[in-house]
Amino acid sequence: xxxxxxxxxxxxxxxxxxxxxxxxxxxxxxxxxxxxxxxxxxxxxxxxxxxxxxxxxxxxxxxxxxxxxxxxxxxxxxxxxxxxxxxxxxxxxxxxxxxxxxxxxxxxxxxxxxxxxxxxxxxxxxxxxxxxxxxxxxxxxxxxxxxxxxxxxxxxxxxxxxxxxxxxxxxxxxxxxxxxxxxxxxxxxxxxxxxxxxxxxxxxxxxxxxxxxxxxxxxxxxxxxxxxxxxxxxxxxxx
Amino acid sequence: xxxxxxxxxxxxxxxxxxxxxxxxxxxxxxxxxxxxxxxxxxxxxxxxxxxxxxxxxxxxxxxxxxxxxxxxxxxxxxxxxxxxxxxxxxxxxxxxxxxxxxxxxxxxxxxxxxxxxxxxxxxxxxxxxxxxxxxxxxxxxxxxxxxxxxxxxxxxxxxxxxxxxxxxxxxxxxxxxxxxxxxxxxxxxxxxxxxxxxxxxxxxxxxxxxxxxxxxxxxxxxxxxxxxxxxxxxxxxxxxxxxxxxxxxxxxxxxxxxxxxxxxxxxxxxxxxxxxxxx
Numbered sequence: 161x162x163x164x165x166x167x168x169x170x171x172x173x174x175x176x177x178x179x180x181x182x183x184x185x186x187x188x189x190x191x192x193x194x195x196x197x198x199x200x201x202x203x204x205x206x207x208x209x210x211x212x213x214x215x216x217x218x219x220x221x222x223x224x225x226x227x228x229x230x231x232x233x234x235x236x237x238x239x240x241x242x243x244x245x246x247x248x249x250x251x252x253x254x255x256x257x258x259x260x261x262x263x264x265x266x267x268x269x270x271x272x273x274x275x276x277x278x279x280x281x282x283x284x285x286x287x288x289x290x291x292x293x294x295x296x297x298x299x300x301x302x303x304x305x306x307x308x309x310x311x312x313x314x315x316x317x318x319x320x321x322x323x324x325x326x327x328x329x330x331x332x333x334x335x336x337x338x339x340x341x342x343x344x345x346x347x348x349x350x351x352x353x354x355x356x357x358x359x360x361x362x363x364x365x366x367x368x369x370x371x372x373x374x375x376x377x378x379x380x381x382x383x384x385x386x387x388x389x390x391x392x393x394x395x396x397x398x399x
Numbered sequence: 400x401x402x403x404x405x406x407x408x409x410x411x412x413x414x415x416x417x418x419x420x421x422x423x424x425x426x427x428x429x430x431x432x433x434x435x436x437x438x439x440x441x442x443x444x445x446x447x448x449x450x451x452x453x454x455x456x457x458x459x460x461x462x463x464x465x466x467x468x469x470x471x472x473x474x475x476x477x478x479x480x481x482x483x484x485x486x487x488x489x490x491x492x493x494x495x496x497x498x499x500x501x502x503x504x505x506x507x508x509x510x511x512x513x514x515x516x517x518x519x520x521x522x523x524x525x526x527x528x529x530x531x532x533x534x535x536x537x538x539x540x541x542x543x544x545x546x547x548x549x550x551x552x553x554x555x556x557x558x559x560x561x562x563x564x565x566x567x568x569x570x571x572x573x574x575x576x577x578x579x580x581x582x583x584x585x586x587x588x589x590x591x592x593x594x595x596x597x598x599x600x601x602x603x604x605x606x607x608x609x610x611x612x613x614x615x616x617x618x619x620x621x622x623x624x625x626x627x628x629x630x631x632x633x634x635x636x637x638x639x640x641x642x643x644x645x646x647x648x649x650x651x652x653x654x655x656x657x658x659x660x661x662x663x664x665x666x667x668x669x670x671x672x673x674x675x676x677x678x
Contacts (some may be wrong), residue, residue, distance in 0.1 A: 191497075230563060231562075231567060246560070305645075309617060324478075327478050360405070361404075361405040364406075365403070365406045366405065367475070368478070369574070370568075370573075371568075371569060371574075372565065372570050374652065375570060375652075382647045385647035391409060391642075392642075393454045
């Protein structure tokens with residue numbers, strides 16, 4: 161049995177519109193419809209100009225992150241039956257708008273790139289160790305913290321929810337710092353430049369411990385916990 | 400990871416915060432629970448500061464509260480002032496202010512410990528009391544207007560059925576209240592140091608200033624100040640628990656925030672009773 165749901169969508173096309181505006185649509189929502197299904201219903205049945213991004217539709221890629229009823233989340237994971245009669249949908253904050261609900265993720269990934277989000281080994285000694293794999297105790301506390309950090313899907317929800325990012329464009333943001341911690345917790349990693357960057361004012365100490373990043377993360381990651389461990393120097397190189 | 404200036408400031412906030420909590424709650428108990436603020440006259444302070452323990456206690460509180468406030472205000476400036484020159488200028492002004500008020504407070508404690516005369520060199524400067532009252536009044540007006548503005552903005556958004564943005568998150572409220580109370584306490588501390596400076600200079604005017612704490616217009620500020628100090632201390636403890644016991648989960652953060660708010664209101668009640676009875 162279908163139920164009527166109203167969508168109140170923040171729309172803005174920088175190439176046409178002087179400023180953002182609200183548009184309202186009513187759809188017939190079928191059981192188990194997600195917010196993304198609702199957006200498709202609007203796109204296909206009412207307004208073909210509506211812009212939004214999606215990919216996997218399974219909560220794994222993070223492409224459909226947006227603000228739903230003011231809260232960051234993945235449109236493909238939120239079911240309409242768990243929301244009210246009117247659903248407000250807005251694009252992520254702190255990112256330029258490409259069109260409607262589609263944001264330009266360049267600033268997010270530029271900062272992500274800054275922390276060198278890849279493994280940097282100590283080449284000679286690492287090569288010597290290749291005959292015998294390094295054994296990492298899975299119960300080690302740093303390893304357990306890193307386990308949580310590596311679940312990040314880079315959707316940008318935490319970046320949007322972070323008031324420090326909105327206030328300080330130079331601040332690296334929760335996702336990049338979380339990634340930096342995940343690598344710094346790896347005892348084979350030797351990236352001193354990354355540690356120097358994240359210990360700067362735009363890094364871990366720039367965080368104001370608000371914690372919105374933990375509240376909104378759709379993957380259950382706690383970027384603030386990673387930031388806190390960085391601030392306390394809980395990295396593999398320090399242990 | 401080697402902390403830079405921002406990192407050192409972060410660590411100082413955490414360590415000084417922990418140290419100052421016991422001192423500030425002790426001070427609050429003596430001045431707002433065991434006595435009404437309007438009854439803490441020059442005679443009361445003279446007896447208190449004739450005891451070396453209380454002199455050291457209050458001086459340590461002054462030092463830690465001022466420096467903790469100074470570093471906290473550095474963060475406020477970093478967040479509020481976009482230009483680098485503006486930030487440096489703001490930090491410079493704050494450092495000078497903190498050093499000046501630390502010196503004034505220290506001199507007041509040392510002078511009072513030597514004993515008080517009935518009159519001091521500024522005893523006839525009658526303008527001082529209205530000037531200090533005006534400062535407290537200005538602080539009160541700014542506080543009342545800020546609370547009113549936030550309330551109107553939230554009610555207006557709710558009336559228009561617009562999402563309330565970041566204000567739906569408990570963390571946003573915990574942070575904003577921590578910051579607002581910190582700013583309020585820092586500026587009140589300065590006014591408080593100024594009125595204490597009257598003790599050796601004009602004890603009669605000090606007593607007149609203290610009596611003005613019973614002014615009905617300032618009464619909500621007195622109550623707000625007690626709530627602010629309790630909240631700031633408890634939320635600082637909460638941050639310690641979350642950060643240093645690795646409890647960064649939404650459940651722990653919401654639960655501890657609720658406990659802080661309830662405990663603040665409950666702990667403030669006896670002080671409100673003392674204040675109202677004292678007036």
